[in-house]
Amino acid sequence: MSAPVIELRGLRYAWPGAGHDCLAIDALSLDAGSTLFLHGPSGCGKSTLLGLLAGVLLAREGTVSLLGTPWSAWLGARRDGVRADHVGYIFQQFNLLPYLSVLDNVLLPCRLSSLRRERAVQRSGSVHEAAHRLLRDIGLPRGHWQRAASQLSVGQQQRVAAARALIGQPDLVIADEPTSALDAALRIDFMDLLLGECRAAGRALVFVSHDERLAGLFDRRLSLPHVNRALVEGPATEGAVS
Numbered sequence: 369m370s371a372p373v374i375e376l377r378g379l380r381y382a383w384p385g386a387g388h389d390c391l392a393i394d395a396l397s398l399d400a401g402s403t404l405f406l407h408g409p410s411g412c413g414k415s416t417l418l419g420l421l422a423g424v425l426l427a428r429e430g431t432v433s434l435l436g437t438p439w440s441a442w443l444g445a446r447r448d449g450v451r452a453d454h455v456g457y458i459f460q461q462f463n464l465l466p467y468l469s470v471l472d473n474v475l476l477p478c479r480l481s482s483l484r485r486e487r488a489v490q491r492s493g494s495v496h497e498a499a500h501r502l503l504r505d506i507g508l509p510r511g512h513w514q515r516a517a518s519q520l521s522v523g524q525q526q527r528v529a530a531a532r533a534l535i536g537q538p539d540l541v542i543a544d545e546p547t548s549a550l551d552a553a554l555r556i557d558f559m560d561l562l563l564g565e566c567r568a569a570g571r572a573l574v575f576v577s578h579d580e581r582l583a584g585l586f587d588r589r590l591s592l593p594h595v596n597r598a599l600v601e602g603p604a605t606e607g608a609v610s
């Protein structure tokens with residue numbers, strides 16, 4: 369049997385200088401093709417957990433493994449390479465490169481990862497066709513594709529960030545509040561695209577949102593405060609528990 373896409377054991381993480389753990393989670397795993405809705409009040413550690421799943425942050429104790437290997441086993445540039453190959457990340461602030469065109473932003477993962485490039489070619493015939501297909505699917509008019517990313521509206525940038533995360537079918541797709549700038553109609557299309565792409569390609573999806581109406585679309589729903597022991601051990605979070 370193949371290893372889970374993500375497996376977390378005895379995780380503890382503290383931000384430098386914080387003096388207490390932000391996260392303490394005993395176990396969590398996610399298999400290929402499964403989708404997880406992660407929620408909890410502001411400040412409970414959702415984005416921090418996503419950073420650990422993506423190997424951007426490293427556990428203080430315990431392990432976070434991607435496809436059976438702990439992130440800590442890969443050093444420096446190798447870790448960045450593994451992330452480029454296997455993780456598509458839709459950031460809360462999109463993190464598009466503002467001076468690059470929309471199309472070049474979407475193509476970026478295929479320039480950074482030969483595995484993503486090969487998968488895109490296999491699926492669509494060429495990396496450009498893969499990017500065009502995703503841009504069509506997110507409903508971005510063709511006239512916008514050569515524009516600098518900074519010239520798009522916030523909702524358009526959010527959709528381009530999704531296309532960039534999905535190109536080349538990474539094993540793990542992480543989405544941090546990806547629908548916050550979308551109206552109701554666009555949100556439905558966006559969710560169809562994101563879930564459809566991940567399910568069709570058998571990829572794992574971790575999706576953070578405060579919009580609990582979306583939870584029913586996912587295989588699993590996880591309240592972070594229910595599994596994060598650091599919240600009872602350390603300082604309280606802001607806002608009400610959901």
Ligand SMILES: Nc1ncnc2c1ncn2[C@@H]1O[C@H](COP(=O)(O)OP(=O)(O)OP(=O)(O)O)[C@@H](O)[C@H]1O
Pocket residue numbers: 383384386390408409410411412413414415416417
């Ligand atoms: N770069 C950082 N340096 C130090 N502390 C941080 C950093 N980022 C987050 N924190 C702290 O970690 C805790 C969890 O923050 P995090 O952003 O993970 O919460 P969240 O659940 O994603 O919140 P939100 O729903 O508002 O995005 C907070 O107390 C926050 O202040």
